[in-house]
Amino acid sequence: xxxxxxxxxxxxxxxxxxxxxxxxxxxxxxxxxxxxxxxxxxxxxxxxxxxxxxxxxxxxxxxxxxxxxxxxxxxxxxxxxxxxxxxxxxxxxxxxxxxxxxxxxxxxxxxxxxxxxxxxxxxxxxxxxxxxxxxxxxxxxxxxxxxxxxxxxxxxxxxxxxxxxxxxxxxxxxxxx
Numbered sequence: 001x002x003x004x005x006x007x008x009x010x011x012x013x014x015x016x017x018x019x020x021x022x023x024x025x026x027x028x029x030x031x032x033x034x035x036x037x038x039x040x041x042x043x044x045x046x047x048x049x050x051x052x053x054x055x056x057x058x059x060x061x062x063x064x065x066x067x068x069x070x071x072x073x074x075x076x077x078x079x080x081x082x083x084x085x086x087x088x089x090x091x092x093x094x095x096x097x098x099x100x101x102x103x104x105x106x107x108x109x110x111x112x113x114x115x116x117x118x119x120x121x122x123x124x125x126x127x128x129x130x131x132x133x134x135x136x137x138x139x140x141x142x143x144x145x146x147x148x149x150x151x152x153x154x155x156x157x158x159x160x161x162x163x164x165x166x167x168x169x170x171x172x173x174x175x176x177x
């Protein structure tokens with residue numbers, strides 16, 4: 001019952017969150033696009049360090065305003081918050097530590113899919129067998145994959161897998177704690 005109330009509240013507040021705009025800073029030169037796709041029509045360019053207003057998020061992209069131009073840019077090209085007010089390593093570090101178990105090693109790894117989720121949301125995530133089965137239903141056979149690859153003129157590439165890590169006396173982390 002409590003989770004249903006939480007979902008109803010979240011859905012009621014979603015339009016307010018979606019309408020909220022926030023400042024951002026461009027982290028690297030990038031192309032502003034008409035739609036949130038890498039092959040979408042370019043509508044402008046963003047220069048590293050320029051200020052933007054984040055209008056909306058979707059599928060690893062931000063819709064932003066820059067001057068009189070509005071378009072889509074990859075999430076990883078924009079730091080949320082006004083220039084000088086955020087710490088990108090700090091923003092990503094907490095999520096990366098949760099996702100990779102690498103807290104304190106300096107090996108920060110991030111995934112666009114978890115950007116924007118709070119630590120509480122990640123900690124509160126629950127296993128959902130129905131969603132897992134739904135994801136598994138999207139699997140295709142080897143034959144279907146080959147047909148898809150042939151249509152897209154994709155070529156097979158052989159590569160060596162990474163070697164299995166050696167166990168040391170200190171355990172799987174090589175003695176690091």
